[in-house]
Amino acid sequence: MAVLNWKHHVLIQSLLERGPLTEKEFHTIFTGITGHNPGTHQGKFNDYLLKINRELSYVQLDLRACRDQYDGQVYYGVVNNVSDEQSKLGTKYSVPQIAFFKAIVLNSLGSQSQDGSPTIPAAFRNFTMSQKEKTLDQLVQDKWLCYTEDDNIGVGVRSILDLRSWFHNAEVPSCEVCNEAGLKAKLCPNEGCIVRIHQYCLNKRFSQRGVIVCPSCDTQWQYQPPKAEPLELEDEATGPMQSQPPTKLTQNQPSLRSRRKRQRVSQNDDAETVGCSSQASQPSSDMRRVTRSSTHLRYGVKSDVFEKRYIPVDL
Amino acid sequence: MANPGEDFSQFDISKEEKDKLVAEVIRYILFKTHQNSGCPIKREELSQLVTKNYRHRLLPAYIINEAKDKLSAIFGYELRELQRLRPSSTNQARLSQQSGVDAKSYVIVSQLPAEVYKKYVEDVNTSHLTGFTFVVISIVHLAGGKIAEENLWHHLKRMGLHEADENHPILGNVKQVVETLVQQRYLQKDKVSGPEGTTLFYELAERALDGPVSERIKQYISQIVKKESATVDVL
Numbered sequence: 069m070a071v072l073n074w075k076h077h078v079l080i081q082s083l084l085e086r087g088p089l090t091e092k093e094f095h096t097i098f099t100g101i102t103g104h105n106p107g108t109h110q111g112k113f114n115d116y117l118l119k120i121n122r123e124l125s126y127v128q129l130d131l132r133a134c135r136d137q138y139d140g141q142v143y144y145g146v147v148n149n150v151s152d153e154q155s156k157l158g159t160k161y162s163v164p165q166i167a168f169f170k171a172i173v174l175n176s177l178g179s180q181s182q183d184g185s186p187t188i189p190a191a192f193r194n195f196t197m198s199q200k201e202k203t204l205d206q207l208v209q210d211k212w213l214c215y216t217e218d219d220n221i222g223v224g225v226r227s228i229l230d231l232r233s234w235f236h237n238a239e240v241p242s243c244e245v246c247n248e249a250g251l252k253a254k255l256c257p258n259e260g261c262i263v264r265i266h267q268y269c270l271n272k273r274f275s276q277r278g279v280i281v282c283p284s285c286d287t288q289w290q291y292q293p294p295k296a297e298p299l300e301l302e303d304e305a306t307g308p309m310q311s312q313p314p315t316k317l318t319q320n321q322p323s324l325r326s327r328r329k330r331q332r333v334s335q336n337d338d339a340e341t342v343g344c345s346s347q348a349s350q351p352s353s354d355m356r357r358v359t360r361s362s363t364h365l366r367y368g369v370k371s372d373v374f375e376k377r378y379i380p381v382d383l
Numbered sequence: 384m385a386n387p388g389e390d391f392s393q394f395d396i397s398k399e400e401k402d403k404l405v406a407e408v409i410r411y412i413l414f415k416t417h418q419n420s421g422c423p424i425k426r427e428e429l430s431q432l433v434t435k436n437y438r439h440r441l442l443p444a445y446i447i448n449e450a451k452d453k454l455s456a457i458f459g460y461e462l463r464e465l466q467r468l469r470p471s472s473t474n475q476a477r478l479s480q481q482s483g484v485d486a487k488s489y490v491i492v493s494q495l496p497a498e499v500y501k502k503y504v505e506d507v508n509t510s511h512l513t514g515f516t517f518v519v520i521s522i523v524h525l526a527g528g529k530i531a532e533e534n535l536w537h538h539l540k541r542m543g544l545h546e547a548d549e550n551h552p553i554l555g556n557v558k559q560v561v562e563t564l565v566q567q568r569y570l571q572k573d574k575v576s577g578p579e580g581t582t583l584f585y586e587l588a589e590r591a592l593d594g595p596v597s598e599r600i601k602q603y604i605s606q607i608v609k610k611e612s613a614t615v616d617v618l
Contacts, residue, residue, distance in 0.1 A: 070456055074495060077459025081493055081504045097503045123457045127406045154407060158414030
């Protein structure tokens with residue numbers, strides 16, 4: 069007797085064919101095929117997922133949810149649990165492309181990573197600029213990486229879904245609240261304290277308790293509730309930026325240079341923020357599209373700077 | 384809980400071992416399909432996963448069948464078997480020596496109804512490739528199942544697709560996409576020697592000749608041409 073029916077199959081196949089989906093998209097599919105909204109029928113929704121995962125465990129796969137580290141949005145995806153001979157086939161990326169990706173992610177983890185310099189395959193040395201650009205585009209399209217509002221490169225949803233154990237092994241510190249890797253998280257203002265918490269976890273806690281107190285050292289955190297109105301769409305020429313210690317991945321451009329200076333100046337004020345992008349308002353998907361197309365232009369302008377950023381890093 | 388112990392006892396493996404093998408085969412199929420963008424997987428590759436560690440002669444077939452069932456039950460994918468074809472010109476030469484079974488290969492096909500698939504599952508980022516595939520197969524079909532390379536490009540040119548075009552805004556390198564269709568076994572290439580030397584022909588291959596696919600292509604063509612599907616074959 070079949071355990072799963074076509075409705076379960078739709079949910080699984082949609083994630084396999086389309087890649088990670090936002091909660092909204094996934095819920096829309098669920099509502100479409102069952103007639104029930106997961107918001108109001110949480111139990112039924114969970115039931116479906118539970119049944120699916122029981123069957124998927126036969127092949128060491130998992131239907132999982134995670135949060136995008138930059139906007140806190142929930143994504144669903146089917147994830148591989150075991151690294152074996154078969155899963156090693158499961159990629160269209162070549163060896164140098166994967167080395168490139170690894171370097172970017174390790175870079176974005178910055179000093180948090182304990183990983184030594186990665187072994188660099190010989191093929192990577194011949195990796196040209198345009199190959200790097202193409203790889204970058206492909207990685208963003210497949211959601212392994214993402215473009216952030218301030219035109220940096222961030223860790224994408226796919227990486228968060230699939231690479232959980234890798235981050236753990238690289239000893240990326242976890243968020244105190246949700247225990248997921250704190251790739252983009254706020255540090256405790258107390259300099260001796262290593263506690264970190266995601267912005268969206270802070271939001272939740274603040275709305276529950278009205279105040280944020282460090283669970284480890286009892287320091288009170290300065291907390292800014294997120295703005296109610298989304299900021300106007302920012303393009304690269306304008307827009308106030310909350311400061312960020314710029315990582316090695318920031319693309320350069322004449323108009324951006326002043327912005328970077330501003331970032332560096334105010335860096336000291338806002339030293340509690342860690343990670344590789346700034347924290348602006350809710351990015352709309354339109355904004356991402358704006359950013360993406362403009363980023364393409366930028367690669368052309370300052371290619372030598374870009375080149376320097378992407379040479380394999382001796383971390 | 385289908386058949387009890389008898390099934391695997393004849394193979395001298397435990398249930399856990401059997402499950403592990405089936406899972407490996409399924410994972411291989413899923414990951415390989417992703418890696419090669421839907422090119423058929425040879426039966427030999429799947430058998431090897433089994434024979435690597437187990438010697439029983441009939442075990443691979445049993446495991447592949449189990450994998451077929453599980454793929455359908457868990458994912459709603461059909462493991463479709465295709466018989467690898469040889470191009471028609473070489474077939475004539477071989478008629479006298481019918482060797483054994485030609486290699487079998489597999490693709491996975493969703494078992495969901497078409498409207499459901501289109502509404503929820505289809506990845507719109509790849510529909511341009513599906514569309515192109517359909518166009519090319521239709522052209523070859525309307526040419527009688529086989530077409531000279533030059534003719535194919537003649538027709539594609541009328542749609543703005545050129546053989547030398549490497550930067551088509553949607554398809555990129557157009558010739559490369561046609562090559563992909565050959566790798567995915569929708570088409571096969573055949574060199575025919577004629578009075579003017581050898582000509583390259585494109586022929587429909589097993590994936591395009593597969594029953595359901597072929598039927599639907601005829602339906603769509605007839606819709607476009609607005610004639611009955613029976614007349615489409617007569618060309």
